Amino acid sequence: MTVQFSWNPLTDLQLLFQYHFMQNAFLAGTVVAVAAGAIGYFMVLREQTFAGHALAHIGFAGAAGALLLGISPVVGLLAVGIVAALTMSSLGAQESGPRGQSAVAIGTVYTFSLGLGLLFLQLYSGQAENVVGILFGAVLGISDQDVSIVGLTAAVAIATLVAIGRPLLFASIDPDVAAAQGVPVRLLSSAFFVLLAFAVAQAVQVVGILLVFALLVAPAATAQRLTARPGVAIVVSVVLSLLFTWTGLAVAYFAPYAVVGFYVTSVAFGTYLLVRLAEVVGHGRRSVVRELKAERV
Amino acid sequence: MALGLMATVAAFSLNPVADAQEMLTYDFMQYAFMAGTAMSLLGGFVGYFVVLRRAVFAGEALSHVAFAAVLGATVAGFDPLAGLLIITVGVALAMGVLSGRTRTRDVTVGIVLAWILGLGALFLSIYTTSSSGGNAQVGVNALFGSILGLDLRQTQEAVVVAAAAAVVLLVIARPLLFASIDPDVAAARGLPVALLGTLFLGVVAITVAEGVQVIGALLILALLVTPAAIALRLTARPFRAMILSALLGLVFTWAGLTLGFYEPYPVSFFITALAFGSYVLTVVGQYVARNRGRLLPARGTVALSGEQAARHER
Numbered sequence: 001m002t003v004q005f006s007w008n009p010l011t012d013l014q015l016l017f018q019y020h021f022m023q024n025a026f027l028a029g030t031v032v033a034v035a036a037g038a039i040g041y042f043m044v045l046r047e048q049t050f051a052g053h054a055l056a057h058i059g060f061a062g063a064a065g066a067l068l069l070g071i072s073p074v075v076g077l078l079a080v081g082i083v084a085a086l087t088m089s090s091l092g093a094q095e096s097g098p099r100g101q102s103a104v105a106i107g108t109v110y111t112f113s114l115g116l117g118l119l120f121l122q123l124y125s126g127q128a129e130n131v132v133g134i135l136f137g138a139v140l141g142i143s144d145q146d147v148s149i150v151g152l153t154a155a156v157a158i159a160t161l162v163a164i165g166r167p168l169l170f171a172s173i174d175p176d177v178a179a180a181q182g183v184p185v186r187l188l189s190s191a192f193f194v195l196l197a198f199a200v201a202q203a204v205q206v207v208g209i210l211l212v213f214a215l216l217v218a219p220a221a222t223a224q225r226l227t228a229r230p231g232v233a234i235v236v237s238v239v240l241s242l243l244f245t246w247t248g249l250a251v252a253y254f255a256p257y258a259v260v261g262f263y264v265t266s267v268a269f270g271t272y273l274l275v276r277l278a279e280v281v282g283h284g285r286r287s288v289v290r291e292l293k294a295e296r297v
Numbered sequence: 298m299a300l301g302l303m304a305t306v307a308a309f310s311l312n313p314v315a316d317a318q319e320m321l322t323y324d325f326m327q328y329a330f331m332a333g334t335a336m337s338l339l340g341g342f343v344g345y346f347v348v349l350r351r352a353v354f355a356g357e358a359l360s361h362v363a364f365a366a367v368l369g370a371t372v373a374g375f376d377p378l379a380g381l382l383i384i385t386v387g388v389a390l391a392m393g394v395l396s397g398r399t400r401t402r403d404v405t406v407g408i409v410l411a412w413i414l415g416l417g418a419l420f421l422s423i424y425t426t427s428s429s430g431g432n433a434q435v436g437v438n439a440l441f442g443s444i445l446g447l448d449l450r451q452t453q454e455a456v457v458v459a460a461a462a463a464v465v466l467l468v469i470a471r472p473l474l475f476a477s478i479d480p481d482v483a484a485a486r487g488l489p490v491a492l493l494g495t496l497f498l499g500v501v502a503i504t505v506a507e508g509v510q511v512i513g514a515l516l517i518l519a520l521l522v523t524p525a526a527i528a529l530r531l532t533a534r535p536f537r538a539m540i541l542s543a544l545l546g547l548v549f550t551w552a553g554l555t556l557g558f559y560e561p562y563p564v565s566f567f568i569t570a571l572a573f574g575s576y577v578l579t580v581v582g583q584y585v586a587r588n589r590g591r592l593l594p595a596r597g598t599v600a601l602s603g604e605q606a607a608r609h610e611r
Contacts, residue, residue, distance in 0.1 A: 047569040048409055050354075057515075103353045104526040108576045111518045117568030119562055128433035137442065210361075210515075211418075213411035221404045241502050257422045265415030272408050 005254040016253055025139045025260075028147045029245040032202040032214065035154040036159055039199035039240030041234045042192060046172045050103070051088060051193070051215050054210045054252035056199045057110035058084045063134045063204070064120035073134060074149045077204055081197030082115075089193040111264040137208030137261045140252070150202055165190060169230055206245060207261045214261070215241055218268035225275050244268045309404070320558050322435065328452040329444045329554055329564075335459035336504075336511040337520055337550040341543030342466060343504045344525030348499060350477045353394065354403070355498065358522050359505045361410050362388045364514035366506075367439045372420045372427075372468035378454055381506045389502035393495030425492050442513030442565045444554070455507055462503040469496055474535055512552070520546050523572040527579045530532040 004014055019021055043052050061078040067074025088106075121131055133141070142150075161168075171178040171185045179185045203215040219240035223233045247263030255263070310316055320326045347356050363385045370380025427462040438446070447455070449492040466473075476490045485488045501521075508517040524545035532546040549571045557564030 020440055024390075044404060049404055053407065102347060103351070104522055105576075105580075106572055107357070107518045108523045109527065111516050111523070112569045112573035114441075115519070115566040115573075117561075119566040122563055122566075128437040131437050132421065132433045136415075137423075185443075192553050208418075210414045211411050213407045214415070217404055218408045218411070221408065257419060257426065259415070259419045259422045262415035263424075264455040265412045269408055269412035272405075276405075 007285045012250075012254075016250060020141075021140055022249070022253060024147050024244070024250055028142050029139060029206050029249055030242065031151050032206050033241040033245040034238050036199050036203045036215040037132050037155050037219050038158065038234055039195055039239045040216040040241070041223065041230075042161075042168060042172060042195060043199075043216060043292050044220040045169075045223060046192070047186065048196070049213070050106070051202060052196055052212065052216050054088070054110050054202060055081055055084055055197055058113040058210045058211050059200060059204060060117035060134060062112040062117075063209070064124070065283075067130065068120045068124045072143075072146055072149055072203060074128035074153070074201055074253045075148055077201035078197065081201050082194055085193035085197040086190065089190040118196050118242065133208070133245035134204070135208050136259070137204070137206055137262050139206045139233065140258060142205060146205065151206055153198055154202055157195055157202075160191070160195060168192060176227060202214065204230070207264050208250075209262045210264050214244065214265040214268040218265075218272055219244060220269075222272050222275050225279065240271065244271070316559075318426070318554070320555065324449075325445055325447065326558060328447040328449065330453040330551070332452045332507075332549060333444055333448055333511055333554055334551040335456045336507045337435050337462050337524075337546035338543045339459045339523045340508060340517075340520040341528075343545035344502055344521045344523075344546070345522060345528065345539045345542045346466075346473060346477060347472075347501060348525040348529055350494075350499070352498075352521055353518070354406070356501055356505060357518065358392070358410055359385055359389055359502050359515040360500075360514045361414050361417075362506070363422065363502075363505050363509045364439050367509055367514075368417050368420035368424065368436060371435060372424050372569075378451065378506070378510070381509060382458065382503065385501050385502040385506045389498040390495055393491075393498040394476060396470060402602050424576055438513070439509060440513050440515045441518065441563065442509070442511055444511045444564055445557070447510065451510065455510060458503060459507055462500050462507075465496065467502050469493055470539075473497055490549070512568055514564050516569050519569040519572040520549065524549065527576055529577050530583060549575070559587045 004015075014180045017026070043049060059081050059100070061075035062078075063073035064076070065080070066073045069076075086191055116136075118131075123131070136195040167183045168188050168191075170181075171183050171188045175185050199216060200212055204275025209212050220233075220237045222240055223236035227233050243262050244267045247259050247267045251263040251267075252258045305407075321330070363381055366384035367377050367381045368401075369384070370377045373380070417436075417439075421433065425433050425437060472483070472488050473493050473496075476488055476493045480490050481539060504521060504597050505514075505517055506522055512520055525538070525542040527545055528542035532541060549568050550570055553564050553568035556562075558566040560567075
């Protein structure tokens with residue numbers, strides 16, 4: 001892309017939005033970032049990052065199969081994701097960290113799913129570009145139809161999250177007490193797995209299957225380091241997720257290599273690193289102050 | 298992936314000797330069998346320790362690093378295998394040294410991994426838009442393997458490197474087994490547990506680097522984890538499990554290569570499908586064997602519920 005970046009923000013904005021594909025990318029990116037930021041908060045809180053990782057990988061077969069059938073990859077991702085999410089929740093994948101024994105089972109399943117996706121793409125006689133698009137995102141080529149599908153599913157996911165948000169938060173923080181108070185913990189857990197499948201299917205549109213962590217985990221993990229209050233953390237997570245997506249899109253537009261996924265992951269990684277460093281520095285300074293006070297006493 | 302061509306050249310007969318001769322008349326199939334054999338034996342052997350030490354995530358992490366490394370080396374104009382080995386082993390050793398002191402959270406590892414993969418995507422984009430006119434197939438090959446595209450030199454390198462890694466693992470196998478099963482007692486006996494862990498990660502890195510060529514960075518678990526997981530379910534004795542794991546990996550690879558030769562579909566797909574199918578069969582088989590009393594009540598008895606059956610057996 002040979003668009004000249006100027007230091008005048010107004011001209012740059014005009015340049016940024018002069019093409020329909022960039023308008024679509026920003027529209028889809030914004031919707032996806034809001035859903036991913038909010039749902040990602042609960043995912044990190046419930047320590048289900050490995051489940052999100054697995055859902056994304058399993059989705060590859062769905063996206064490739066959808067291409068083969070001639071329907072939108074988002075639909076395939078959603079369908080396979082929801083089936084996988086319900087299976088995982090009924091098998092009790094909640095307790096499975098990436099180090100547990102079930103990591104082996106989940107790893108075997110998603111490796112097979114990736115292989116199956118490869119087969120589908122071969123049958124579709126797809127170009128390598130198709131594979132790379134699903135794996136690393138192809139938001140700059142997102143169609144009007146996909147934008148409306150993404151918008152609709154994101155609206156459903158966010159509405160559901162708003163409806164079950166309070167009990168879900170309770171059930172995530174202290175499942176035992178929540179269950180004792182009559183909160184349907186198991187049902188909420190299954191519902192959240194389905195929401196996660198929605199969030200993954202959407203995040204894939206922007207950053208691709210392999211990079212969903214950048215939108216689902218990084219904003220939420222950063223937000224949780226900045227504040228302990230759930231409401232504030234969700235807002236911060238959504239804002240960060242929007243920031244990562246918009247920056248990624250803008251940089252990709254002006255930079256020589258239009259790899260949105262790389263820029264989004266770089267901004268996400270950089271922000272997380274900064275927050276961690278600031279914590280270390282702040283912690284160090286606080287302990288120095290404490291020592292000085294102790295000396296004075 | 299010129300697989301469509303082969304399907305027209307070769308026809309499968311039920312005579313295994315003729316089929317093997319047919320396959321091995323092609324140089325690329327000889328190379329594929331040699332490199333595939335080396336990788337799958339090493340993967341099965343290393344995988345036993347990966348599953349035992351619950352290091353599945355480390356293997357996965359290293360495979361992502363390997364993807365970025367192979368594309369980075371390609372863009373920079375280095376030899377892909379050399380670049381791949383140096384970077385992956387370097388990262389593995391760093392991981393080993395760092396994890397000795399701090400316990401990194403999975404969230405952090407995940408964010409770093411996403412960034413490394415993003416870096417791989419950038420390298421791929423640089424490569425495809427460069428003047429040499431490469432295409433995205435390089436990226437797909439790194440992710441899903443390119444075993445049918447190896448040349449003689451790559452095959453020789455793969456076999457030599459795999460042999461070296463296997464020798465290292467053989468030398469440290471006994472102490473590593475001790476350190477994996479009971480790190481505290483092993484440390485008390487004076488074993489260098491941290492050093493063994495770091496060396497082991499280095500061996501995993503070499504295996505992953507080999508696997509990138511054979512089955513691809515994304516599918517590595519099918520040869521690194523699944524055979525070992527099946528073996529560990531079938532036997533509790535370490536050396537028997539290691540041999541079984543290596544043999545299973547070998548069977549998946551050979552069968553995958555044969556199917557890929559006679560059918561116009563990717564070898565990697567067949568290997569993952571065989572690994573997945575065998576794993577499911579093992580799990581289901583064990584479940585049935587364990588619950589035989591419950592599922593098939595003895596003749597003449599009324600079907601009992603699980604609890605009743607257990608009481609009945611007692």
